[in-house]
Amino acid sequence: MSIGSVGTGRLRIAEIILDSSPTVFWDMLRQVGVEEVTGILPRAYPDWRQWRAWDPWDYAPLSNYKRMIEGAGFKLTIIEDNPPMDKLIYGLPGKEEQLNNVAKLIENMGKLGISTWVYNWMPTGWLRTRSTIRGRGGAYTAGFYEEDLKDSPPPKFGKIDASTLWRTLKDFLEYIIPIAESANVKLAMHPDDPPIPEVAGTARIMNSIEAFDKLLSLVKSEYNGITMCLGNFSLMTSDLPGLIRHFVPTGRVFFVHFRAVKGTARGFEEVFIDEAGGEFYLAMKEFVRHDFYGPFRVDHTPTLSGDIAQLSTPGYSALGRLHAIGFLQGLFKAAVTELKGGS
Numbered sequence: 001m002s003i004g005s006v007g008t009g010r011l012r013i014a015e016i017i018l019d020s021s022p023t024v025f026w027d028m029l030r031q032v033g034v035e036e037v038t039g040i041l042p043r044a045y046p047d048w049r050q051w052r053a054w055d056p057w058d059y060a061p062l063s064n065y066k067r068m069i070e071g072a073g074f075k076l077t078i079i080e081d082n083p084p085m086d087k088l089i090y091g092l093p094g095k096e097e098q099l100n101n102v103a104k105l106i107e108n109m110g111k112l113g114i115s116t117w118v119y120n121w122m123p124t125g126w127l128r129t130r131s132t133i134r135g136r137g138g139a140y141t142a143g144f145y146e147e148d149l150k151d152s153p154p155p156k157f158g159k160i161d162a163s164t165l166w167r168t169l170k171d172f173l174e175y176i177i178p179i180a181e182s183a184n185v186k187l188a189m190h191p192d193d194p195p196i197p198e199v200a201g202t203a204r205i206m207n208s209i210e211a212f213d214k215l216l217s218l219v220k221s222e223y224n225g226i227t228m229c230l231g232n233f234s235l236m237t238s239d240l241p242g243l244i245r246h247f248v249p250t251g252r253v254f255f256v257h258f259r260a261v262k263g264t265a266r267g268f269e270e271v272f273i274d275e276a277g278g279e280f281y282l283a284m285k286e287f288v289r290h291d292f293y294g295p296f297r298v299d300h301t302p303t304l305s306g307d308i309a310q311l312s313t314p315g316y317s318a319l320g321r322l323h324a325i326g327f328l329q330g331l332f333k334a335a336v337t338e339l340k341g342g343s
């Protein structure tokens, strides 16, 4: 057997980059074999006049951003970011403008050939209550403990219940999915993080397998799909292969995040990906069995000492992610070798 003789599909990693211009981390990603990128909206072009002709979701800044990423040697596959959507989620006045901005983003992504948009329906955003926990070897890591919020008042727009969230989501999808269909851009709902039913008296809905079944049936379209964030789904079920068998054959899994956590949905800490048990290997084998090769990305990791990004963006340690990417590549090679065989 010669090196490289075993394997079928290629592992597709679309790692997220948060920088507004090329960095040494981009070089490192290319060097470890990452070919695709998940981008955010290009909001960071400082201008002392504090005036913008365009919003980050308009064509000009988005095409400039795409050109910069391609110039660095990547394909821009996914945007995992959004214009403000709080009024849409709450169903408040001003939601029409926010809806128009989302529509503009999707139309511009379509023109630029960016195939997938990650969004979520969290009225309280993704949430950690501790960001300087010491993990393995003293690495800083983040955690969520529901008890830390027991005295917290409701957030800015107040309380909201689950049935209102389902109604605003349905209204949103009924308007936006036809636009996504004609733009050829897939919508990939990210689960609530953490996936619990309520934060400070404010409901959350995308927190169970049943909820994702319901999402797929709310508007039946090839463009209405899922970001399978395994960090969150592993807090909903311990059966990741079963989860993959359930959703991947629907053709609606458009993106997968790998993240390891320890604990329960109501109290957990982020850990290094190799601190999980064998579940990620079983998960990767199930993806390969279904000939699903991505796009994947790694997700939050602890922050390694000496990290070039340090604690400025908790969870997005550059070195921590390089470690996780290597681990993912190992899982994939092992799964392909076991299932598809060598000579």
Ligand SMILES: [Mn+2]
Residues within 6 Å of the ligand: 190, 229, 230, 231, 257, 299
């Ligand atoms: Mn995620």
